Amino acid sequence: MGNNNYELPDNDIVDNDDSQKKVLEQKLVLKYDLLLLPFLSFMYLFSSLDRSTLGTIRNAVLDNFEEDVGITPDEFNTCITIFYAGFLLFQVPSNIFLKRFTARRWLPLLMFCWGIIACLHATVSGYTELMILRFLLGVFESGFFPGVLFFLTLFYKKNEMATRIALFWGSSVIAHSFAGVLAYAILRLRGAHGMTGWQWLFIVEGVPTVVVAIIAWFYLPASPETWNRLSSEERELAVARLEDKKQHVTLGDLDASNRKQAFKAFTDWKVWVWMIMFFSGSVANTSISNFLPLIIKGLGYEDKLSANLMSAPPYLSAVVVMIVVAHSSDRFQERTFHAILGASICIIGYTLPIILTDKKGLYGAVFIAVTGIFVINPIVNAWLTSNIAPEMKRSVAAAMAVSANNSAGLLGANIYRRSDAPRYIRGHSISLGFLCLFIILALIQRFLLQRENRLRDTIYKELQEDGIREENEAQQGGPLAAETRIGDESYDFRYRL
Structure with a gap:
């Protein structure tokens, strides 16, 4: 009887402790969301404004940029493409430097350098100069996004990442919208102080980048346990709540002990499917x-500045849809069909321009395509990183995926040709084909992961029924040898779908 009298209070104490811890954890994550994530997103916004594919150059071309610099439309496309060459070449070295200098130092340093390069674009006077500057811009921007992803893992749990990646990526999407509106205003300065509108555009977008980089040098924390904006209790919880205390690995940690796991990333079929x-x-x-x-200009919005302005609304819609879908993906811990949803929206958007001919319908189609396109990457990124282990293998796999993602720019920068104006059927058709391929691969990947999970369920059940089998296999070096089944190869690892 006495024992029964004490059970209920003990359970109440445990429940109260768990409830209190949950509330404190929610407050901690909210503090991250308010003090850290917005600032990182603000930094990435400037990256998106400055880079060739996501900001300035696509707006500058509408202000006689090609004529002023003396380049042809094909040379302009080459200058866009060369950005990705620098971007791809420096990603692995940047990952190594990230570990050596720490994210709080490396990220602002990269930002400062690309801000200077962006400003120098205002002085360009020929094709060769522009090529060099675009290549260097790619070099310095290459490590920022992977660096931020690593930085976020120091603070957030894995099941919180898809939403945060989407929120962070949202700054890039907002930048698309903001760039159009900003360009609409700044390009009107053509002639002021003897400069062209595109020169003003590069300066106005480059100088604030340098200023924000200097602020970031002093603002960003090294880690949650050393962040002075957290209380001592919050710091302890910040460390304790992460499910894997040794999860923060980059290519800078590559050594003889984990080289085998790094190599396995290159030979894992799952990684290659996600890359494609x-x-x-x-x-x-x-x-x-x-x-x-x-x-948009080809749709009938002939005024150059109006074309920039009309490009803003689709991106604002894309931000909302991306965040909502990513949050749903995190909440239900489902990746495949959320990613397919984004691709399906895009397919509708790319199919309609091939069919429709009226101005309003075509603009609506572009609106739909842009709304869905940004859903895909945050969810697939979370899908991949939650299914690859141990950490060195995950780090290499993530780097491979980012490289594949940016390699797409080499093709994407060249499928819309000026000769295809005004409807750009070829560009829309190529994009449509790749989106269909994406959906097919997502369904195949889900099927294969499900099959692997069922196989492991069967094997794991057999191991539980006959514990001696595992020991005998391990002693004989058979397929169940414990040392060969680690990370996502372990029989108790289940893939998330």
């Missing part, structure tokens, strides 16, 4: 981001 998915989903993303003002 990233590439397929990003062809449409990079192409529409590069040329949306020109596409």
